[in-house]
Amino acid sequence: MSSGPAIIQVSKLYKTYRVGEVDVHALRGVDLSVPRGEFLAVIGPSGSGKSTLFHILGGLAPPTAGEVLVDGVDLRKLTENERTELRQKKVGFIFQKYNLLATLTAADNIRIARSLAGNETEPPGFGETLELLGIHKRLHHKPRALSGGEQQRVAIARALVNQPAILLADEPTGNLDTVNSDAVLKILRDLNRQSGQTILMITHNPEAAAFADRTVTMRDGQIIGV
Amino acid sequence: MINKLVIENIKYRLVRTLLCALVVGVQVMLILTLIGLSRGMLEDNANRAKGTGADIFLKPGATISFSAGQIDAKFVQFVQKQPHVKLAVGGLIIPVPGELLTAINGVDIAQFTQLSGGFRLQKGQPPSEPNDLLVDEYYAQQHRVNVGQIYKLLNHDWRVTGIMDGGVLGRLVVPLKTLQELTGNATPSRISQIFVKLDNPAAIDAEVKHLNSVLEGNLTAISAPAFLSQFSISNIPQLRSFIYVVVALAVFVGFLVVFLSMYTAVVERTRELGILKALGAKPFTIIDMLVRESIVLAVVGCIIGIILSFGAKGLIMAIMPASLQVVTVPDWWPIAGAIALAGALLGAIYPGLKAARQDAIEALSYE
């Protein structure tokens, strides 16, 4: 599945955080090209810059230097506001800690993401996605009434509701047991296979990485192995 | 959807929301009670002045303040001789020691009855003997006074002969002579004010002019409408300033409590706000959300405040109707609401900006 035009094009990407008087070089020249429709796993030791890369791809943080193109959008040129719009429309985030809003039901958690992007109705065919995720019967529950696996599947639904160009999953199975892990990974693979969803997934687990089409490794703020 | 989130957030922290609204409500109640009290006291005084039936009041000065025994009673005869004066009645006002705003009114009962058309008695008789005392319903209620009992005032034993409706002359009415003797105003006979009834009420203004010229500054005549209009908040600068101060305080306290509540909410919800930002919420959306929450606080607080103000009114009127009179002031409900809203919106500004500025990534890693 690594054919077609690149949906993500990163070259010589640098990200430096300033912490007090010290510069932390989180990314030191990342080069990465992801074809549309690929399921890519990103592995690497803690602190190697995996999350930082995702934050930049997802428009949560601006790059310090280098080129980043996501679905034709040049992220270097974006204002704060435009990055917000990128998050609304082009990117879906999945986090290790699910990050659902505790006060809202599962359905409303999904709905609010849609609403923030300016839509009050579900996209066509979304019911099937919910069925694929196996949460269509659990939607009226609040997160605390759901299992970890269910919460993560709601989070996946929320990430998909705006039909994003790319899905960024930062250790999506990090908090799940093997059974739930497997279920989530299979869902991601199915989404990728059935609807051509481009997915980037950070993981520490080689078995999880095996679900992806390709695996890259990060170390010291760079991608070293392909 | 934002509204739903606002409502769910409020429900999620219901107790705190209610407490915060309660504090706002107490503010609103204080304002409404202060205004109601000011207006109630003034209206009550105005009513009692009106209840005398006088067309013109004569006093040492032009204001509503009284001082005991400043007028020589000879002026009553002098005024009585003026053209168009049907009746001139002198009255002495002596403050009751130890009671803030209550005074004893001494008048010639027969003359005053002619002037006012009579006391409206609920029980008993008007005073006929020197030591007779007539009390109004509020005084009777607050001090548990009954007809027939002996009641001590100014170190003197009075016999309570009757209880009357409020709104005529004063709370306590006794024969003028006795009061003058008790207070050293008998020789020479001195009084506090003169009530004047005209044979032609249409000629009030002309008569006021005439009296003021013939009295040559010894006394000031003031028409009943002009006198009564002084009993309003807008005509008492000190009271007005006091009300402004209380309103400013209320805005400030409302601001503080909403500020505190919103600030804690923002800190507590750091992660939640980070999630919203990651999902593409704009800074304006975040501020909008917090502002809506503050508006809910202000509106609920205002409703609580209005309800509490009825409670405060009921309590004051049950316990001390003679000392304090409170009226309901619906025209101030929107004003009090605006004050609560102003405090709440001011209180939401800083937490809102803080929340809007917060970095999404940091917020997401907040525990």
Ligand SMILES: Nc1ncnc2c1ncn2[C@@H]1O[C@H](COP(=O)(O)OP(=O)(O)OP(=O)(O)O)[C@@H](O)[C@H]1O
């Ligand atoms: N907001 C920030 N401010 C300062 N330094 C940061 C910030 N975010 C990340 N870093 C630093 O950047 C480096 C890369 O961090 P990052 O979170 O991208 O690593 P990671 O590969 O995701 O690690 P992990 O596997 O533990 O999640 C680390 O040294 C980290 O301390």
Ligand SMILES: [Mg+2]
């Ligand atoms: Mg990470």
